[in-house]
Every structure is written in C-alpha cells, then in structure tokens.
Amino acid sequence: MENDMYKTKYDWQYVTKNDGIKHQGLKDGVVQWTRGKMLGGCSSINNMFYVRGQDQDFQTWYDEGNPSWTPENVNAYFRKAENFQDMKLNRKFDIHETYGHDGPLIINTFNSTDAELAERVLDSWEHLGMKRVPDINVAEFKGYGLCAISRANAANGSRQSTYKTYLKPALRRRNVKVLTNAFVTKILINDNAQAYGVEVDVNGKQKIFFANLEVIISTGTINTPQLLMLSGIGPEEHLLSKNIPCKVNLPYVGQNLQDHSYILIPIYTDEPGPEKSSERMFDVIKYLYNKTGYLAHSKVLNLGIFYSQHKDMNYPEFQSAAIVFRPNTTTAQTYLSTIKDNVKNSILRYNSKKALYMISFHVLHPFSRGVIYLNTSNPYDHPIIDANYYGDYRDLVSSVYGVKEISKLVNTPIFKSLNAFIPRIYLPQCNDYEFLSDTFWECYAIHLTQTLYHPVGTAKMGLDPRNSVVNNFLKVHGVKKLRVIDASIMPYETSGNTHAPVIMIGEMASDMIKAEYL
Numbered sequence: 001m002e003n004d005m006y007k008t009k010y011d012w013q014y015v016t017k018n019d020g021i022k023h024q025g026l027k028d029g030v031v032q033w034t035r036g037k038m039l040g041g042c043s044s045i046n047n048m049f050y051v052r053g054q055d056q057d058f059q060t061w062y063d064e065g066n067p068s069w070t071p072e073n074v075n076a077y078f079r080k081a082e083n084f085q086d087m088k089l090n091r092k093f094d095i096h097e098t099y100g101h102d103g104p105l106i107i108n109t110f111n112s113t114d115a116e117l118a119e120r121v122l123d124s125w126e127h128l129g130m131k132r133v134p135d136i137n138v139a140e141f142k143g144y145g146l147c148a149i150s151r152a153n154a155a156n157g158s159r160q161s162t163y164k165t166y167l168k169p170a171l172r173r174r175n176v177k178v179l180t181n182a183f184v185t186k187i188l189i190n191d192n193a194q195a196y197g198v199e200v201d202v203n204g205k206q207k208i209f210f211a212n213l214e215v216i217i218s219t220g221t222i223n224t225p226q227l228l229m230l231s232g233i234g235p236e237e238h239l240l241s242k243n244i245p246c247k248v249n250l251p252y253v254g255q256n257l258q259d260h261s262y263i264l265i266p267i268y269t270d271e272p273g274p275e276k277s278s279e280r281m282f283d284v285i286k287y288l289y290n291k292t293g294y295l296a297h298s299k300v301l302n303l304g305i306f307y308s309q310h311k312d313m314n315y316p317e318f319q320s321a322a323i324v325f326r327p328n329t330t331t332a333q334t335y336l337s338t339i340k341d342n343v344k345n346s347i348l349r350y351n352s353k354k355a356l357y358m359i360s361f362h363v364l365h366p367f368s369r370g371v372i373y374l375n376t377s378n379p380y381d382h383p384i385i386d387a388n389y390y391g392d393y394r395d396l397v398s399s400v401y402g403v404k405e406i407s408k409l410v411n412t413p414i415f416k417s418l419n420a421f422i423p424r425i426y427l428p429q430c431n432d433y434e435f436l437s438d439t440f441w442e443c444y445a446i447h448l449t450q451t452l453y454h455p456v457g458t459a460k461m462g463l464d465p466r467n468s469v470v471n472n473f474l475k476v477h478g479v480k481k482l483r484v485i486d487a488s489i490m491p492y493e494t495s496g497n498t499h500a501p502v503i504m505i506g507e508m509a510s511d512m513i514k515a516e517y518l
C-alpha cells in the first residue's frame with residue numbers, strides 16, 4: 001500500500017519551506033512532498049489514478065509557443081501508451097475509440113472492496129448537480145461538474161509503474177543498462193555549452209559517464225532544476241551566490257513551480273460500521289487467491305469529481321476525491337500523521353465510534369507560482385522548496401468556494417440519513433472565526449493545505465529563454481545536447497492527476513529523439 005512507503009528510504013522526504021505564516025496546522029509548519037526514490041520514481045509509490053486532463057490544458061501548452069503539443073498530437077500519444085482493459089467499458093463505442101489498446105501501460109478499473117461506499121458518495125454528488133459519466137477521460141467537460149468511477153494504472157490487482165511497463169521489458173536490450181544506488185551529482189558541460197556526460201555517485205564511488213549523442217535528465221520537478229543549477233545552468237546571480245560558476249544564464253530554472261493543493265474536509269457518519277479483523281484477514285487471502293480485496297486497490301475510494309465555479313467552462317477548476325476510515329481504525333492516525341497532534345486529535349475525536357469520510361479538495365489550475373532554489377552547492381543537500389500556496393489570493397477565494405460546495409455533501413439525503421456532520425476542529429489560528437464561515441474556511445485552507453503530490457513546471461517548456469527552460473523538443477535553451485523529459489517541463493498544471501501526462505510527455509519525446517537521430 002502506497003502510504004506505507006512514505007517517509008521511508010523509498011521516499012526523498014522533501015518538505016516545503018516553513019515561512020512561519022502558512023501551514024501552521026501541519027507538523028513543523030511544512031508540507032511533506034513525498035517523491036519516489038526507486039525505479040519508476042513516483043509511479044511506484046503513487047495512488048494509481050489515471051486521468052489524462054482536458055484538451056484545453058494542452059491547448060495552453062501549445063499557445064505558449066510549443067507547436068508539437070496540440071491536443072490532437074497529445075491525445076495520439078496518450079493512445080500510444082495505453083492498453084485499456086476494462087472489458088465492460090470497452091463495449092461502449094466512444095470509450096473504446098478514445099483509449100489506446102496496444103500500448104505498454106495497462107489501464108483498468110480497481111476491483112474495489114469499498115465499491116458500495118464509492119457509490120454512496122457519487123450518488124450524493126449527483127444530488128448536488130454533478131453529472132455522472134462512465135469515464136472521465138472520455139466525457140466532454142461542459143458546465144458545472146462531472147463525477148465518475150476512476151480508472152487506474154493497475155492490472156489484476158497489481159500496480160503498473162513505469163518501471164514495470166516500460167523499463168523492465170527493455171532490460172533485455174543490449175543498449176540498455178540500469179544502475180541502481182546511483183545518484184547523479186552533475187551534468188558535465190564543456191566550454192561550448194555542450195553537455196557531454198554526467199558525474200554519478202555509484203554506491204559511494206564517483207564515476208563519470210560520457211554521452212555519445214546527448215544527455216537526457218528525467219529527475220522530476222524537484223531534482224531536475226536542482227541538477228541543472230548544480231551544473232551551472234540557471235539564474236546567474238543565484239548560482240554565483242552559491243559559488244557555482246554559471247555556464248548558461250537561464251533565469252527560469254526552478255521558477256514557475258505549481259502544485260495541486262490538498263485540503264481535507266472531515267465528515268462523520270453512523271456508517272460504515274467497524275471493520276472485523278476476520279474480514280481483513282479474509283481480504284488478504286482473497287488477494288493471494290485471486291488479486292481482489294483491499295490489498296488490490298488504493299486506500300482512496302476509486303472515484304473522481306471534477307467541477308467549476310462557472311457553468312460555461314470547458315475544463316474543471318477543481319477536483320475532489322474521498323477516503324473512508326471505519327470506526328476505531330489506526331489507519332486514520334497514520335493518514336493524518338503530517339498534522340499537528342492537537343489538531344489531528346480534534347479531527348479524530350469521534351472516530352472511536354463513528355466512520356470518518358475524508359473528502360479531499362484540490363485547485364487544479366492555481367495562479368500562485370512557487371520556486372525551487374539551491375540551499376547549498378552540495379548535491380546531497382535538499383534544495384529549498386518555496387511552494388507558495390495562496391501566494392495569489394485568487395486561489396484562496398476559489399478554494400473557499402470549492403470547499404463550501406463539498407461541504408454541502410452533509411445535507412444530501414444519503415449523508416443526512418447517516419447523521420453526517422463536520423466536526424469542530426481545534427485549529428488555534430482559526431478559532432476566532434465563526435465555524436464554517438468563509439473566513440473560517442480561508443484560515444483552514446491557509447493552515448491545513450497539503451499537497452496532492454503533483455508539482456510541475458520548474459523547467460518550463462516554451463519559446464523564450466527569458467521565461468522558459470526547454471524548447472518544444474524539450475532541449476534546454478542555450479545548451480547543446482541536453483534534454484529534460486519529466487513533469488518539470490509542463491508549462492501549466494493539467495486538469496487532474498499528473499502521471500498520465502508525464503507518460504504522454506515521454507512517448508512524444510521518444511518520437512522526437514527517434515526523428516532526430518534515425
């Protein structure tokens with residue numbers, strides 16, 4: 001189960017900078033930015049939701065001066081990656097036609113043991129005016145909101161990471177060699193601003209690897225700008241302040257950081273009842289026998305809700321999901337372990353007797369921009385992550401709107417019949433505000449916002465080296481033979497989880513490389 005790997009050796013264990021003002025309901029005033037430290041990266045630790053995003057998202061990428069990234073091209077590369085295996089949905093013509101069927105990435109629907117609870121939430125959302133659709137990747141977004149059972153990177157109860165789907169099958173090729181326990185400390189750049197290799201710490205031994213054609217880095221939204229800056233590519237003044245000779249002055253390296261925020265709204269209900277340990281044991285046996293039961297799916301309910309404030313929008317502004325904790329579980333304690341103890345205990349105080357629905361809320365297209373910069377020139381020191389949630393006040397205003405919409409769930413017939421209520425939370429910074437008022441929610445968002453783990457944008461793709469880092473072909477501006485292929489190149493966040501778009505980026509980039517060299 002993915003959460004059990006957080007804060008272990010499989011996690012880079014990044015945290016955001018504590019500014020002493022925001023996130024003060026969280027331990028140390030920081031947001032934990034879990035990132036996968038293993039083959040497959042975050043795809044080996046994530047929640048496996050498969051969401052492509054909307055055509056409009058990629059239209060904005062294209063509009064930034066990136067001619068290859070039209071919605072049509074992008075969709076072709078999604079299809080190239082996909083192997084859609086939900087037999088029931090494949091009978092529907094539009095769904096079958098939208099998804100690809102020959103790619104390496106298996107997409108299916110979780111065989112969830114909590115299906116009844118997911119149905120309950122979806123029915124209630126429908127009651128609030130969301131349209132229920134069979135598949136969020138196929139439905140056209142028009143109007144207030146859509147909700148659906150979600151698709152997953154999972155096949156027969158097992159995770160489909162990029163290691164499993166792309167790397168492992170390629171290992172038998174003679175031109176592929178994988179080194180584990182290898183940490184790249186520098187990209188080597190010569191005096192002609194050409195990348196010619198990388199410096200790597202392999203099990204404590206410093207080694208150099210030379211590139212025949214070019215160097216490609218795929219180290220993710222945090223490590224990619226860090227590595228570029230350590231190698232002398234980045235904002236000149238900042239590099240010099242860290243005693244790093246500037247090889248190429250690229251002011252936008254580390255800038256443009258965006259993330260999907262994560263606000264939890266607790267709702268207590270009389271049902272479901274406590275979990276029986278015999279059922280839990282039986283679930284383990286079920287997993288071993290036929291890959292079903294709770295071990296076969298993510299802890300989060302397999303549903304997605306996408307909605308907007310404005311009825312005429314053709315893409316969603318907000319996303320929501322849900323997780324349910326039965327009475328008296330210990331898993332809720334673990335799930336909320338990033339929250340300060342007094343705040344967490346106030347959220348959990350009825351959980352000994354009642355079920356706790358944690359409804360999550362996310363702003364999909366934030367206006368706020370953060371930045372990643374070096375702490376020191378030591379590659380082993382974590383860079384500083386200034387996430388700057390709500391740096392732009394519009395994100396706070398829209399969060400209050402979205403959270404209030406979600407809270408209406410307690411008044412829907414199903415939740416009412418279960419005596420649903422939002423518990424008063426002990427959050428010292430917000431106790432002076434009227435409970436559930438706009439100012440209360442504003443304060444709540446400021447102090448309890450965490451991450452949906454979707455940071456992007458720190459090596460932005462675009463035309464102009466003054467406000468981007470890589471070009472349409474993902475080549476670093478001003479450096480020869482150096483490409484970036486990961487989530488950091490996204491100019492803007494997409495309307496949903498980011499794993500699918502990252503795979504699409506990899507597919508398009510591989511064709512660009514083949515077109516150049518073959």
Ligand SMILES: Cc1cc2nc3c(=O)[nH]c(=O)nc-3n(C[C@H](O)[C@H](O)[C@H](O)COP(=O)(O)OP(=O)(O)OC[C@H]3O[C@@H](n4cnc5c(N)ncnc54)[C@H](O)[C@@H]3O)c2cc1C
Pocket residue numbers: 034035036037038039040041042043045046047048049050051182183184185218219220221223224227452453454455485486487488497498499500502
């Ligand atoms: C907890 C969590 C839950 C998520 N849930 C979902 C979800 O349900 N659905 C979804 O679509 N998305 C989800 N995401 C987001 C999604 O997984 C990521 O957006 C995506 O995997 C990012 O891919 P990437 O290649 O950019 O970076 P990464 O996956 O971070 O890959 C970077 C790789 O580079 C390695 N690396 C970094 N620096 C160095 C170095 N210096 N030397 C050597 N190697 C290095 C890292 O160890 C890692 O293996 C989640 C992410 C997390 C962390």
